[in-house]
Amino acid sequence: MLECCTLGTGGTLPIPERALSSLYVRVRGQGMLIDCGEGTQVGIRRLGWGFRCIDGLLLTHYHGDHCTGLPGLLLSLEKAGREETFHIWGPKGLKRIVEGLCVIVPPLSFPVLLHELPAEGGEVELIGLSIRAFPVDHGGIPCLGYRMYLPRLPVFDPERARQLGVPLPDWKRLQQGENVKTNGRCVRPEEVMTHPRRGITLVFSTDTRPCETLLKHADGADLLILEGMYGSEDKRPQALKNHHMLFSEAAELACHARAGALLLTHFSTSMEDPEAYLPEARRVFSNTWAARDGMAITVRYPEKDDKAWTSLF
Numbered sequence: 097m098l099e100c101c102t103l104g105t106g107g108t109l110p111i112p113e114r115a116l117s118s119l120y121v122r123v124r125g126q127g128m129l130i131d132c133g134e135g136t137q138v139g140i141r142r143l144g145w146g147f148r149c150i151d152g153l154l155l156t157h158y159h160g161d162h163c164t165g166l167p168g169l170l171l172s173l174e175k176a177g178r179e180e181t182f183h184i185w186g187p188k189g190l191k192r193i194v195e196g197l198c199v200i201v202p203p204l205s206f207p208v209l210l211h212e213l214p215a216e217g218g219e220v221e222l223i224g225l226s227i228r229a230f231p232v233d234h235g236g237i238p239c240l241g242y243r244m245y246l247p248r249l250p251v252f253d254p255e256r257a258r259q260l261g262v263p264l265p266d267w268k269r270l271q272q273g274e275n276v277k278t279n280g281r282c283v284r285p286e287e288v289m290t291h292p293r294r295g296i297t298l299v300f301s302t303d304t305r306p307c308e309t310l311l312k313h314a315d316g317a318d319l320l321i322l323e324g325m326y327g328s329e330d331k332r333p334q335a336l337k338n339h340h341m342l343f344s345e346a347a348e349l350a351c352h353a354r355a356g357a358l359l360l361t362h363f364s365t366s367m368e369d370p371e372a373y374l375p376e377a378r379r380v381f382s383n384t385w386a387a388r389d390g391m392a393i394t395v396r397y398p399e400k401d402d403k404a405w406t407s408l409f
């Protein structure tokens with residue numbers, strides 16, 4: 097299973113109940129962040145999942161509402177006793193932005209490694225996730241969305257393991273992908289792990305207009321977390337001008353991508369209660385939800401060919 101938490105759901109400017117953009121993703125006790133807006137470290141403390149297990153940060157782009165929490169995050173990581181390398185990925189300009197933000201950060205107890213992703217995106221492996229970065233349309237500035245895939249081991253066939261004479265204590269090693277020696281021969285995991293199983297796909301993208309690359313990479317996602325900067329149709333001129341999306345546009349995208357669930361985030365300060373705009377979006381895509389700061393989401397592996405089960409708290 098995969099867990100995530102929308103630490104900050106505000107767009108552009110914070111309000112008392114809404115910090116700025118950040119998503120915490122956790123798999124088997126290991127964590128990573130996407131975006132690090134102001135207030136991210138406060139959100140992590142409130143959530144209680146800890147700093148120690150956060151291995152890396154992916155940035156979508158360098159507008160202040162997505163990255164100004166970085167100096168505080170690095171200090172919190174140090175206070176948590178980090179010594180291992182901390183990795184940061186982002187679009188073109190990463191080095192300049194991180195160096196600028198870190199002028200106020202004293203020397204850290206751990207190295208920070210920067211990975212600038214090319215304009216067309218790229219691949220990242222982090223906390224067991226295979227992550228594909230892809231470009232989106234935020235008015236011509238480099239901005240990336242992220243498609244994350246958590247693979248699942250194939251089904252273990254105990255009957256086959258017995259036939260091959262593998263002793264019971266060695267089954268776990270085979271399940272974990274190790275070769276096992278038995279009766280003078282080597283048994284490979286693929287001999288006993290027979291039926292492939294679908295994993296979990298999570299897509300996160302903000303800030304952007306609806307675009308071809310987003311539609312392509314959102315395809316079949318179990319959970320789609322997209323920006324919903326504006327709730328109502330009358331804000332379309334602002335959405336076009338500021339290169340953001342309406343709730344209805346995100347819902348159309350989720351529908352075309354055949355997503356399992358849509359969670360909206362990155363709300364304008366002009367929108368007091370995002371939930372009030374959900375009925376309109378749900379007419380387009382029924383499984384649409386509005387995120388809150390600190391909302392924890394669990395996505396479980398799918399049963400057979402169904403979509404993964406998503407629950408929100």
Ligand SMILES: [Zn+2]
Binds near residue numbers: 108159161362
């Ligand atoms: Zn933003």
Ligand SMILES: [Zn+2]
Binds near residue numbers: 157234
């Ligand atoms: Zn932006």
